[in-house]
Amino acid sequence: MDAILKTENLVMTYRVGSVDVHALRGVNLVIGRGDFVSIMGPSGCGKSTLLHILGGLLKPTSGRVIVDGEDMAAMGDAGRTDVRRRKIGFVFQRFNLFPTLSAEGNLKLAEHVHGNGKKTVDDETRREVLRMLRLENKMRHKPLELSGGEQQRVAIARAVINRPAIILADEPTGNLDSENSEIVLEMLQKLNRELNQTIVMITHNPEAAAVAARTIEMRDGTIVRER
Protein backbone atom coordinates (compact mmCIF):
# COMPACT_ATOMS: atom_id res chain seq x y z
CA MET A 1 0.00 0.00 0.00
CA ASP A 2 1.20 3.52 -0.85
CA ALA A 3 0.96 5.00 2.69
CA ILE A 4 0.21 8.69 2.76
CA LEU A 5 -0.29 8.86 6.52
CA LYS A 6 1.32 6.77 9.20
CA THR A 7 1.47 6.99 12.96
CA GLU A 8 3.85 4.98 15.13
CA ASN A 9 3.17 4.42 18.81
CA LEU A 10 1.46 7.80 19.10
CA VAL A 11 1.02 8.98 22.68
CA MET A 12 -0.66 12.13 23.87
CA THR A 13 -0.88 13.02 27.53
CA TYR A 14 -2.45 16.26 28.77
CA ARG A 15 -1.66 17.71 32.11
CA VAL A 16 -4.86 18.99 33.74
CA GLY A 17 -3.91 20.56 37.07
CA SER A 18 -1.88 17.86 38.78
CA VAL A 19 -3.52 15.01 36.87
CA ASP A 20 -2.18 13.42 33.69
CA VAL A 21 -4.91 12.63 31.17
CA HIS A 22 -3.88 9.97 28.67
CA ALA A 23 -5.72 10.93 25.48
CA LEU A 24 -3.78 8.57 23.17
CA ARG A 25 -1.98 5.48 24.40
CA GLY A 26 0.14 4.27 21.51
CA VAL A 27 -1.84 4.59 18.31
CA ASN A 28 -0.44 2.81 15.24
CA LEU A 29 -2.19 3.60 12.02
CA VAL A 30 -1.46 3.41 8.32
CA ILE A 31 -3.65 5.10 5.72
CA GLY A 32 -3.05 4.63 2.03
CA ARG A 33 -3.26 7.22 -0.72
CA GLY A 34 -6.85 7.49 -1.90
CA ASP A 35 -8.33 5.81 1.18
CA PHE A 36 -11.57 6.95 2.76
CA VAL A 37 -11.28 6.10 6.45
CA SER A 38 -13.76 6.81 9.22
CA ILE A 39 -12.83 6.86 12.88
CA MET A 40 -15.54 6.07 15.40
CA GLY A 41 -15.71 5.90 19.13
CA PRO A 42 -17.42 7.33 22.19
CA SER A 43 -16.79 10.85 23.42
CA GLY A 44 -13.40 11.20 25.09
CA CYS A 45 -11.90 8.17 23.35
CA GLY A 46 -9.20 10.36 21.78
CA LYS A 47 -10.45 10.56 18.19
CA SER A 48 -10.48 14.39 18.05
CA THR A 49 -7.02 14.52 19.63
CA LEU A 50 -5.83 12.05 16.99
CA LEU A 51 -7.30 14.18 14.20
CA HIS A 52 -5.69 17.34 15.59
CA ILE A 53 -2.33 15.59 15.77
CA LEU A 54 -2.70 14.22 12.23
CA GLY A 55 -3.40 17.78 11.10
CA GLY A 56 -0.46 19.23 12.98
CA LEU A 57 -2.62 21.37 15.25
CA LEU A 58 -1.21 19.49 18.24
CA LYS A 59 2.21 18.00 18.89
CA PRO A 60 2.13 14.49 20.36
CA THR A 61 3.85 13.67 23.62
CA SER A 62 5.73 10.89 21.83
CA GLY A 63 5.60 8.75 18.71
CA ARG A 64 5.75 9.62 15.03
CA VAL A 65 3.24 11.13 12.59
CA ILE A 66 4.38 10.81 8.99
CA VAL A 67 2.32 12.75 6.48
CA ASP A 68 3.29 12.19 2.87
CA GLY A 69 6.87 11.42 3.94
CA GLU A 70 7.29 14.20 6.51
CA ASP A 71 7.47 13.46 10.24
CA MET A 72 5.34 16.14 11.87
CA ALA A 73 6.06 14.93 15.38
CA ALA A 74 9.67 15.98 14.94
CA MET A 75 8.73 19.47 13.79
CA GLY A 76 8.10 22.69 15.65
CA ASP A 77 4.92 24.72 15.30
CA ALA A 78 6.15 26.54 12.17
CA GLY A 79 7.08 23.27 10.44
CA ARG A 80 3.75 21.65 11.24
CA THR A 81 1.94 24.79 10.03
CA ASP A 82 3.83 24.56 6.76
CA VAL A 83 2.92 20.89 6.26
CA ARG A 84 -0.70 21.71 7.07
CA ARG A 85 -0.69 24.53 4.54
CA ARG A 86 0.74 22.34 1.78
CA LYS A 87 -0.80 18.95 2.45
CA ILE A 88 -3.88 19.06 4.66
CA GLY A 89 -7.43 20.29 4.32
CA PHE A 90 -9.79 20.49 7.31
CA VAL A 91 -13.56 20.14 7.39
CA PHE A 92 -15.21 20.93 10.74
CA GLN A 93 -18.53 20.09 12.33
CA ARG A 94 -19.35 23.79 12.66
CA PHE A 95 -18.24 24.60 9.09
CA ASN A 96 -15.86 27.33 10.32
CA LEU A 97 -16.29 29.61 7.34
CA PHE A 98 -15.34 33.27 7.58
CA PRO A 99 -18.71 34.95 8.12
CA THR A 100 -17.63 38.25 6.56
CA LEU A 101 -16.49 36.65 3.31
CA SER A 102 -18.61 35.24 0.52
CA ALA A 103 -18.26 31.57 -0.39
CA GLU A 104 -15.88 32.63 -3.15
CA GLY A 105 -13.94 34.79 -0.69
CA ASN A 106 -13.56 31.81 1.63
CA LEU A 107 -12.18 29.72 -1.20
CA LYS A 108 -9.83 32.45 -2.37
CA LEU A 109 -8.52 32.94 1.14
CA ALA A 110 -7.63 29.25 1.35
CA GLU A 111 -5.93 29.52 -2.06
CA HIS A 112 -4.08 32.63 -0.92
CA VAL A 113 -2.79 30.97 2.24
CA HIS A 114 -1.87 27.80 0.37
CA GLY A 115 -0.02 29.66 -2.39
CA ASN A 116 1.71 32.12 -0.06
CA GLY A 117 -0.04 34.90 -1.94
CA LYS A 118 0.48 33.37 -5.39
CA LYS A 119 -2.25 31.88 -7.55
CA THR A 120 -1.88 28.11 -7.44
CA VAL A 121 -5.34 26.93 -8.44
CA ASP A 122 -6.20 27.04 -12.11
CA ASP A 123 -9.69 27.99 -13.22
CA GLU A 124 -10.37 24.51 -14.54
CA THR A 125 -9.69 22.86 -11.16
CA ARG A 126 -11.84 25.41 -9.42
CA ARG A 127 -14.72 24.87 -11.86
CA GLU A 128 -14.44 21.10 -11.45
CA VAL A 129 -14.57 21.29 -7.65
CA LEU A 130 -17.50 23.71 -7.68
CA ARG A 131 -19.37 21.58 -10.17
CA MET A 132 -18.75 18.44 -8.18
CA LEU A 133 -20.05 20.12 -5.00
CA ARG A 134 -22.89 21.83 -6.87
CA LEU A 135 -21.84 25.26 -5.70
CA GLU A 136 -21.56 27.15 -9.00
CA ASN A 137 -24.48 29.42 -8.15
CA LYS A 138 -23.64 29.95 -4.50
CA MET A 139 -20.29 31.63 -4.79
CA ARG A 140 -21.49 35.17 -4.13
CA HIS A 141 -23.42 34.25 -0.99
CA LYS A 142 -22.15 34.85 2.50
CA PRO A 143 -22.26 31.86 4.91
CA LEU A 144 -25.32 33.17 6.76
CA GLU A 145 -27.21 33.27 3.46
CA LEU A 146 -26.60 29.55 2.89
CA SER A 147 -28.21 26.49 4.43
CA GLY A 148 -26.17 24.29 6.75
CA GLY A 149 -25.64 21.74 3.99
CA GLU A 150 -24.51 24.42 1.57
CA GLN A 151 -22.14 25.89 4.15
CA GLN A 152 -20.60 22.50 4.72
CA ARG A 153 -20.20 22.00 0.96
CA VAL A 154 -18.39 25.34 0.78
CA ALA A 155 -16.19 24.19 3.67
CA ILE A 156 -15.46 20.96 1.77
CA ALA A 157 -14.68 22.97 -1.36
CA ARG A 158 -12.29 25.13 0.68
CA ALA A 159 -10.59 22.01 2.02
CA VAL A 160 -10.22 20.37 -1.38
CA ILE A 161 -9.55 23.38 -3.62
CA ASN A 162 -5.79 23.23 -3.11
CA ARG A 163 -5.82 19.47 -3.74
CA PRO A 164 -4.29 18.52 -0.39
CA ALA A 165 -2.78 15.10 0.25
CA ILE A 166 -5.34 14.45 3.00
CA ILE A 167 -8.69 15.85 4.06
CA LEU A 168 -9.37 15.57 7.78
CA ALA A 169 -13.08 15.85 8.52
CA ASP A 170 -14.20 16.32 12.13
CA GLU A 171 -17.87 15.24 12.45
CA PRO A 172 -18.76 16.83 9.08
CA THR A 173 -22.42 15.84 9.41
CA GLY A 174 -22.74 16.58 13.13
CA ASN A 175 -24.60 19.83 12.58
CA LEU A 176 -26.74 18.73 9.66
CA ASP A 177 -30.15 17.15 9.23
CA SER A 178 -30.31 13.72 7.63
CA GLU A 179 -31.01 15.03 4.12
CA ASN A 180 -28.04 17.40 4.16
CA SER A 181 -25.89 14.78 5.88
CA GLU A 182 -26.55 12.44 2.98
CA ILE A 183 -25.62 15.09 0.46
CA VAL A 184 -22.37 15.94 2.26
CA LEU A 185 -21.39 12.28 2.62
CA GLU A 186 -22.19 11.73 -1.03
CA MET A 187 -19.90 14.67 -1.89
CA LEU A 188 -17.07 13.26 0.19
CA GLN A 189 -17.48 9.90 -1.52
CA LYS A 190 -17.46 11.59 -4.89
CA LEU A 191 -14.25 13.49 -4.08
CA ASN A 192 -12.66 10.27 -2.92
CA ARG A 193 -13.80 8.35 -5.98
CA GLU A 194 -13.32 10.93 -8.72
CA LEU A 195 -10.29 12.83 -7.43
CA ASN A 196 -8.71 9.93 -5.51
CA GLN A 197 -8.80 12.22 -2.50
CA THR A 198 -7.61 10.67 0.79
CA ILE A 199 -10.15 11.38 3.52
CA VAL A 200 -10.03 10.70 7.25
CA MET A 201 -13.39 11.35 8.88
CA ILE A 202 -14.36 11.32 12.55
CA THR A 203 -17.96 10.52 13.23
CA HIS A 204 -20.33 9.32 15.91
CA ASN A 205 -22.82 8.21 13.34
CA PRO A 206 -22.53 4.58 12.17
CA GLU A 207 -24.45 5.38 8.97
CA ALA A 208 -21.95 8.11 8.16
CA ALA A 209 -19.06 5.82 8.99
CA ALA A 210 -20.47 3.24 6.62
CA VAL A 211 -19.78 5.38 3.54
CA ALA A 212 -16.06 5.02 4.19
CA ALA A 213 -14.24 1.99 2.82
CA ARG A 214 -12.58 1.42 6.15
CA THR A 215 -13.72 2.10 9.71
CA ILE A 216 -11.48 2.32 12.74
CA GLU A 217 -12.95 2.11 16.22
CA MET A 218 -11.24 3.76 19.16
CA ARG A 219 -11.71 3.41 22.89
CA ASP A 220 -9.69 4.85 25.77
CA GLY A 221 -7.02 6.26 23.51
CA THR A 222 -6.31 3.14 21.50
CA ILE A 223 -7.57 1.52 18.32
CA VAL A 224 -9.72 -1.43 19.31
CA ARG A 225 -11.11 -2.59 16.00
CA GLU A 226 -10.85 -2.08 12.25
CA ARG A 227 -13.16 -3.25 9.52
Add this chain to the structure above:
Amino acid sequence: MDSLVASNIRQRPTRTMISVAGVALGVLLVVLNTGLVEGMLNDRIRRERGIGAEIQFGREAAMLSPSSSNPVDVRYADRLRQIQGVKQVSPVGYYVQSGNSGLGIEIVEGVEFDSYSAITGLKIVEGHAFQSDDDVLIDDFKAQHNKLKVGSEIQIFGKMMRVAGIYSPQIGSRIKMSLAAMQQALGAENKCFEILVKVQDPEKQAEVQQRIDAALPGNHVILTRDLGTNFGREIPGIKGFVRAVMVLSIIVSALVILLAMYTTITERTREIGILKSLGAPKRYIISVIEKEALAISLIGVIVGLLLAIIAAWGIERATTLQLEFHWSWILRAALIGLGAGALGALYPAVRAANQDAVKALSYE
Protein backbone atom coordinates in the same frame (compact mmCIF):
# COMPACT_ATOMS: atom_id res chain seq x y z
CA MET B 1 -6.37 38.24 2.14
CA ASP B 2 -7.04 41.81 1.12
CA SER B 3 -10.73 41.07 0.84
CA LEU B 4 -10.59 39.59 4.36
CA VAL B 5 -9.17 42.92 5.54
CA ALA B 6 -11.76 44.91 3.60
CA SER B 7 -14.65 42.71 4.72
CA ASN B 8 -13.59 42.93 8.37
CA ILE B 9 -13.49 46.71 8.12
CA ARG B 10 -16.91 46.81 6.47
CA GLN B 11 -18.56 44.25 8.71
CA ARG B 12 -17.54 45.90 11.97
CA PRO B 13 -18.64 49.48 11.42
CA THR B 14 -18.72 50.50 15.09
CA ARG B 15 -15.24 49.18 15.75
CA THR B 16 -14.01 50.75 12.52
CA MET B 17 -15.57 54.12 13.33
CA ILE B 18 -14.14 54.21 16.87
CA SER B 19 -10.69 53.31 15.58
CA VAL B 20 -10.91 55.85 12.77
CA ALA B 21 -12.01 58.49 15.30
CA GLY B 22 -9.03 57.66 17.54
CA VAL B 23 -6.51 58.05 14.75
CA ALA B 24 -8.31 61.11 13.36
CA LEU B 25 -8.17 62.73 16.79
CA GLY B 26 -4.41 62.22 16.94
CA VAL B 27 -3.91 63.63 13.45
CA LEU B 28 -6.24 66.53 14.23
CA LEU B 29 -4.32 67.32 17.41
CA VAL B 30 -0.98 67.41 15.62
CA VAL B 31 -2.09 69.30 12.52
CA LEU B 32 -4.27 71.82 14.34
CA ASN B 33 -1.84 72.54 17.14
CA THR B 34 1.20 72.88 14.92
CA GLY B 35 -0.91 74.88 12.46
CA LEU B 36 -1.97 77.19 15.26
CA VAL B 37 1.53 77.52 16.71
CA GLU B 38 3.08 78.15 13.30
CA GLY B 39 0.29 80.44 12.21
CA MET B 40 0.25 82.50 15.38
CA LEU B 41 4.03 82.77 15.55
CA ASN B 42 4.48 83.65 11.89
CA ASP B 43 1.61 86.11 11.98
CA ARG B 44 3.13 87.75 15.01
CA ILE B 45 6.63 87.72 13.47
CA ARG B 46 5.27 89.40 10.34
CA ARG B 47 3.52 92.06 12.36
CA GLU B 48 6.44 92.55 14.79
CA ARG B 49 8.89 92.88 11.92
CA GLY B 50 6.76 95.65 10.50
CA ILE B 51 7.03 97.90 13.54
CA GLY B 52 9.88 99.94 12.11
CA ALA B 53 12.02 99.74 15.26
CA GLU B 54 15.29 97.93 14.74
CA ILE B 55 15.74 97.12 18.44
CA GLN B 56 13.40 95.92 21.17
CA PHE B 57 14.38 96.47 24.77
CA GLY B 58 12.82 94.46 27.57
CA ARG B 59 13.28 91.81 30.19
CA GLU B 60 14.57 88.36 29.36
CA ALA B 61 12.13 85.45 29.44
CA ALA B 62 9.10 87.73 29.49
CA MET B 63 9.97 89.43 26.28
CA LEU B 64 8.77 87.04 23.65
CA SER B 65 5.92 85.39 25.42
CA PRO B 66 2.65 87.28 25.54
CA SER B 67 1.95 88.31 29.11
CA SER B 68 0.12 91.03 30.98
CA SER B 69 3.05 91.54 33.28
CA ASN B 70 4.76 94.75 32.30
CA PRO B 71 8.15 94.54 33.99
CA VAL B 72 10.03 97.44 32.35
CA ASP B 73 10.18 100.88 33.88
CA VAL B 74 9.25 103.47 31.23
CA ARG B 75 11.98 105.75 32.55
CA TYR B 76 14.42 103.52 30.66
CA ALA B 77 13.11 105.35 27.60
CA ASP B 78 14.91 108.54 28.66
CA ARG B 79 18.15 106.65 29.22
CA LEU B 80 17.82 104.89 25.88
CA ARG B 81 17.37 108.22 24.09
CA GLN B 82 20.75 109.35 25.40
CA ILE B 83 22.63 106.41 23.91
CA GLN B 84 24.59 107.22 20.78
CA GLY B 85 22.87 106.11 17.58
CA VAL B 86 19.34 105.98 19.06
CA LYS B 87 16.89 108.10 17.07
CA GLN B 88 13.55 107.50 18.77
CA VAL B 89 12.05 105.33 21.47
CA SER B 90 8.50 104.31 22.31
CA PRO B 91 7.36 102.28 25.35
CA VAL B 92 4.72 99.62 24.72
CA GLY B 93 2.53 97.88 27.32
CA TYR B 94 0.85 94.49 26.95
CA TYR B 95 -2.43 93.17 28.16
CA VAL B 96 -3.44 89.61 27.29
CA GLN B 97 -7.04 88.52 27.36
CA SER B 98 -8.97 85.57 26.01
CA GLY B 99 -10.19 85.86 22.43
CA ASN B 100 -13.59 87.44 21.86
CA SER B 101 -15.06 84.09 20.81
CA GLY B 102 -13.52 82.30 23.78
CA LEU B 103 -10.84 80.76 21.55
CA GLY B 104 -7.17 81.66 21.78
CA ILE B 105 -5.80 84.87 23.20
CA GLU B 106 -5.91 88.48 22.20
CA ILE B 107 -3.10 90.91 22.91
CA VAL B 108 -3.85 94.57 23.53
CA GLU B 109 -0.95 96.99 23.23
CA GLY B 110 -0.71 100.16 25.24
CA VAL B 111 1.14 102.80 23.21
CA GLU B 112 2.06 106.47 23.31
CA PHE B 113 0.44 107.34 20.03
CA ASP B 114 2.81 110.04 18.83
CA SER B 115 6.11 108.23 19.48
CA TYR B 116 4.66 104.89 18.35
CA SER B 117 3.28 106.20 15.08
CA ALA B 118 6.51 108.10 14.43
CA ILE B 119 8.56 104.90 14.71
CA THR B 120 6.15 102.50 13.06
CA GLY B 121 4.55 104.65 10.41
CA LEU B 122 1.10 103.70 11.72
CA LYS B 123 -1.63 105.69 9.96
CA ILE B 124 -5.23 106.19 11.02
CA VAL B 125 -7.29 105.28 7.97
CA GLU B 126 -10.66 105.89 9.58
CA GLY B 127 -11.66 107.79 12.74
CA HIS B 128 -9.04 109.32 14.99
CA ALA B 129 -6.45 108.51 17.69
CA PHE B 130 -7.33 108.00 21.36
CA GLN B 131 -9.09 110.93 22.95
CA SER B 132 -10.10 109.24 26.19
CA ASP B 133 -9.03 106.26 28.30
CA ASP B 134 -11.92 104.26 26.86
CA ASP B 135 -10.80 104.67 23.25
CA VAL B 136 -9.05 101.92 21.33
CA LEU B 137 -7.62 101.53 17.84
CA ILE B 138 -7.92 98.37 15.79
CA ASP B 139 -6.20 97.35 12.59
CA ASP B 140 -8.03 97.03 9.29
CA PHE B 141 -7.88 93.19 9.39
CA LYS B 142 -9.67 93.03 12.73
CA ALA B 143 -12.19 95.63 11.63
CA GLN B 144 -13.04 93.63 8.54
CA HIS B 145 -12.85 90.20 10.19
CA ASN B 146 -14.94 91.11 13.25
CA LYS B 147 -17.16 93.50 11.30
CA LEU B 148 -16.19 96.42 13.52
CA LYS B 149 -16.22 100.07 12.59
CA VAL B 150 -15.51 103.38 14.23
CA GLY B 151 -17.91 103.70 17.13
CA SER B 152 -18.23 99.95 17.69
CA GLU B 153 -17.53 98.62 21.16
CA ILE B 154 -15.18 95.85 22.22
CA GLN B 155 -14.53 94.42 25.65
CA ILE B 156 -11.16 95.01 27.30
CA PHE B 157 -10.43 94.74 31.03
CA GLY B 158 -13.97 93.47 31.37
CA LYS B 159 -15.49 96.73 30.24
CA MET B 160 -16.72 98.00 26.91
CA MET B 161 -14.35 100.31 25.06
CA ARG B 162 -15.04 102.34 21.97
CA VAL B 163 -13.27 101.89 18.65
CA ALA B 164 -11.98 105.41 18.01
CA GLY B 165 -10.04 104.63 14.87
CA ILE B 166 -8.90 102.01 12.40
CA TYR B 167 -5.24 101.89 11.48
CA SER B 168 -3.00 100.43 8.84
CA PRO B 169 -0.63 98.67 8.22
CA GLN B 170 -1.03 95.60 10.43
CA ILE B 171 1.76 95.98 12.97
CA GLY B 172 2.16 94.70 16.49
CA SER B 173 -1.05 93.53 18.10
CA ARG B 174 -4.39 94.17 16.49
CA ILE B 175 -5.80 96.30 19.31
CA LYS B 176 -4.07 99.37 20.71
CA MET B 177 -5.02 101.70 23.52
CA SER B 178 -3.33 104.48 25.39
CA LEU B 179 -0.38 103.30 27.47
CA ALA B 180 -1.38 105.57 30.32
CA ALA B 181 -4.89 104.12 30.38
CA MET B 182 -3.46 100.58 30.36
CA GLN B 183 -1.07 101.37 33.21
CA GLN B 184 -3.96 102.76 35.19
CA ALA B 185 -6.19 99.77 34.50
CA LEU B 186 -3.41 97.33 35.44
CA GLY B 187 -2.29 99.37 38.45
CA ALA B 188 1.20 99.44 36.92
CA GLU B 189 2.21 103.06 36.93
CA ASN B 190 5.30 103.86 34.85
CA LYS B 191 5.50 100.28 33.68
CA CYS B 192 5.59 98.86 30.17
CA PHE B 193 6.32 95.52 28.52
CA GLU B 194 9.09 96.67 26.21
CA ILE B 195 10.56 99.76 24.62
CA LEU B 196 10.87 100.03 20.85
CA VAL B 197 14.09 101.64 19.70
CA LYS B 198 14.61 103.19 16.29
CA VAL B 199 18.23 103.82 15.34
CA GLN B 200 19.64 106.63 13.29
CA ASP B 201 21.49 104.32 10.91
CA PRO B 202 19.95 100.88 10.41
CA GLU B 203 23.32 99.66 9.10
CA LYS B 204 24.72 100.15 12.57
CA GLN B 205 21.90 98.59 14.58
CA ALA B 206 24.15 95.85 15.96
CA GLU B 207 26.58 98.44 17.30
CA VAL B 208 23.72 100.34 18.96
CA GLN B 209 22.47 97.06 20.43
CA GLN B 210 25.92 96.49 21.99
CA ARG B 211 25.98 100.01 23.36
CA ILE B 212 22.56 99.52 24.98
CA ASP B 213 23.71 96.21 26.43
CA ALA B 214 26.77 97.87 27.88
CA ALA B 215 24.93 100.90 29.23
CA LEU B 216 21.92 99.03 30.65
CA PRO B 217 23.11 95.54 31.58
CA GLY B 218 20.73 92.87 32.83
CA ASN B 219 18.10 93.64 30.24
CA HIS B 220 17.18 91.84 27.06
CA VAL B 221 18.05 93.70 23.90
CA ILE B 222 17.15 92.00 20.64
CA LEU B 223 17.23 93.01 17.03
CA THR B 224 13.83 92.93 15.37
CA ARG B 225 15.36 91.21 12.33
CA ASP B 226 16.27 88.23 14.57
CA LEU B 227 12.68 87.73 15.67
CA GLY B 228 12.05 85.00 13.12
CA THR B 229 14.81 82.83 14.49
CA ASN B 230 14.26 83.80 18.09
CA PHE B 231 10.55 83.26 18.38
CA GLY B 232 10.39 79.49 18.23
CA ARG B 233 13.53 79.13 20.29
CA GLU B 234 12.85 81.67 22.98
CA ILE B 235 9.18 81.32 23.72
CA PRO B 236 9.34 79.16 26.81
CA GLY B 237 8.14 75.62 26.25
CA ILE B 238 6.99 76.04 22.64
CA LYS B 239 9.02 73.13 21.32
CA GLY B 240 8.15 71.08 24.36
CA PHE B 241 4.49 71.86 23.77
CA VAL B 242 4.64 70.72 20.15
CA ARG B 243 6.49 67.56 21.19
CA ALA B 244 3.99 66.91 23.96
CA VAL B 245 1.13 67.23 21.47
CA MET B 246 2.86 64.75 19.15
CA VAL B 247 3.52 62.23 21.92
CA LEU B 248 -0.03 62.65 23.20
CA SER B 249 -1.37 62.06 19.69
CA ILE B 250 0.69 58.91 19.28
CA ILE B 251 -0.50 57.60 22.65
CA VAL B 252 -4.17 58.42 21.98
CA SER B 253 -4.14 56.87 18.51
CA ALA B 254 -2.13 53.81 19.51
CA LEU B 255 -4.30 53.15 22.57
CA VAL B 256 -7.56 53.43 20.66
CA ILE B 257 -6.27 51.09 17.94
CA LEU B 258 -4.85 48.73 20.55
CA LEU B 259 -8.14 48.53 22.42
CA ALA B 260 -10.21 48.21 19.26
CA MET B 261 -7.96 45.54 17.74
CA TYR B 262 -7.63 43.71 21.04
CA THR B 263 -11.40 43.51 21.35
CA THR B 264 -11.70 42.49 17.72
CA ILE B 265 -9.10 39.77 18.09
CA THR B 266 -10.93 38.37 21.09
CA GLU B 267 -14.18 38.42 19.10
CA ARG B 268 -12.42 36.73 16.21
CA THR B 269 -10.58 34.05 18.14
CA ARG B 270 -12.32 31.33 16.17
CA GLU B 271 -11.40 33.02 12.89
CA ILE B 272 -7.76 33.06 13.96
CA GLY B 273 -8.15 29.35 14.61
CA ILE B 274 -9.58 28.85 11.10
CA LEU B 275 -6.62 30.69 9.58
CA LYS B 276 -4.30 28.43 11.55
CA SER B 277 -6.18 25.35 10.38
CA LEU B 278 -5.68 26.54 6.80
CA GLY B 279 -1.94 26.58 7.48
CA ALA B 280 -1.48 30.33 7.80
CA PRO B 281 1.88 31.00 9.47
CA LYS B 282 2.22 33.50 12.32
CA ARG B 283 3.58 36.23 10.05
CA TYR B 284 0.52 35.87 7.82
CA ILE B 285 -1.86 36.32 10.76
CA ILE B 286 0.14 39.30 12.02
CA SER B 287 0.13 40.84 8.55
CA VAL B 288 -3.68 40.43 8.21
CA ILE B 289 -4.22 42.30 11.48
CA GLU B 290 -1.56 44.90 10.75
CA LYS B 291 -3.00 45.52 7.28
CA GLU B 292 -6.41 46.00 8.82
CA ALA B 293 -5.01 48.45 11.39
CA LEU B 294 -3.11 50.34 8.67
CA ALA B 295 -6.20 50.56 6.46
CA ILE B 296 -8.22 51.91 9.40
CA SER B 297 -5.41 54.30 10.27
CA LEU B 298 -5.24 55.55 6.70
CA ILE B 299 -8.95 56.36 6.81
CA GLY B 300 -8.32 58.01 10.19
CA VAL B 301 -5.52 60.12 8.73
CA ILE B 302 -7.73 61.31 5.87
CA VAL B 303 -10.62 62.05 8.23
CA GLY B 304 -8.25 63.82 10.65
CA LEU B 305 -6.85 66.02 7.89
CA LEU B 306 -10.33 66.89 6.64
CA LEU B 307 -11.42 67.73 10.18
CA ALA B 308 -8.31 69.88 10.62
CA ILE B 309 -9.18 71.83 7.47
CA ILE B 310 -12.77 72.32 8.65
CA ALA B 311 -11.62 73.27 12.18
CA ALA B 312 -9.06 75.72 10.79
CA TRP B 313 -11.73 77.32 8.63
CA GLY B 314 -13.99 77.63 11.67
CA ILE B 315 -11.26 79.03 13.91
CA GLU B 316 -10.18 81.60 11.33
CA ARG B 317 -13.78 82.67 10.86
CA ALA B 318 -14.56 82.87 14.57
CA THR B 319 -11.31 84.43 15.74
CA THR B 320 -8.40 86.48 14.43
CA LEU B 321 -6.10 83.49 14.91
CA GLN B 322 -4.21 82.46 11.81
CA LEU B 323 -3.35 78.87 11.03
CA GLU B 324 -0.58 77.73 8.74
CA PHE B 325 -0.33 74.16 7.55
CA HIS B 326 3.01 72.94 6.29
CA TRP B 327 3.48 69.80 4.25
CA SER B 328 6.17 68.62 6.64
CA TRP B 329 3.73 68.65 9.56
CA ILE B 330 0.94 67.09 7.52
CA LEU B 331 3.35 64.32 6.52
CA ARG B 332 4.47 63.90 10.13
CA ALA B 333 0.85 63.77 11.31
CA ALA B 334 0.06 61.13 8.67
CA LEU B 335 3.08 59.07 9.69
CA ILE B 336 2.10 59.44 13.36
CA GLY B 337 -1.42 58.20 12.55
CA LEU B 338 -0.18 55.23 10.53
CA GLY B 339 2.66 54.46 12.93
CA ALA B 340 0.41 54.62 15.98
CA GLY B 341 -2.09 52.33 14.23
CA ALA B 342 0.59 49.79 13.36
CA LEU B 343 2.06 50.02 16.86
CA GLY B 344 -1.32 49.69 18.57
CA ALA B 345 -2.20 46.60 16.52
CA LEU B 346 1.12 44.88 17.08
CA TYR B 347 0.39 43.39 20.50
CA PRO B 348 -3.08 42.06 19.55
CA ALA B 349 -1.59 40.72 16.29
CA VAL B 350 1.25 38.87 18.01
CA ARG B 351 -1.17 37.60 20.64
CA ALA B 352 -3.49 36.31 17.91
CA ALA B 353 -0.64 34.65 16.03
CA ASN B 354 0.45 32.83 19.18
CA GLN B 355 -2.98 31.51 20.06
CA ASP B 356 -3.41 27.79 20.45
CA ALA B 357 -5.14 26.62 17.27
CA VAL B 358 -7.29 23.93 18.92
CA LYS B 359 -8.47 26.26 21.70
CA ALA B 360 -9.12 29.01 19.15
CA LEU B 361 -11.23 26.67 17.01
CA SER B 362 -13.36 25.68 19.99
CA TYR B 363 -13.81 29.31 21.17
CA GLU B 364 -17.48 30.21 21.63
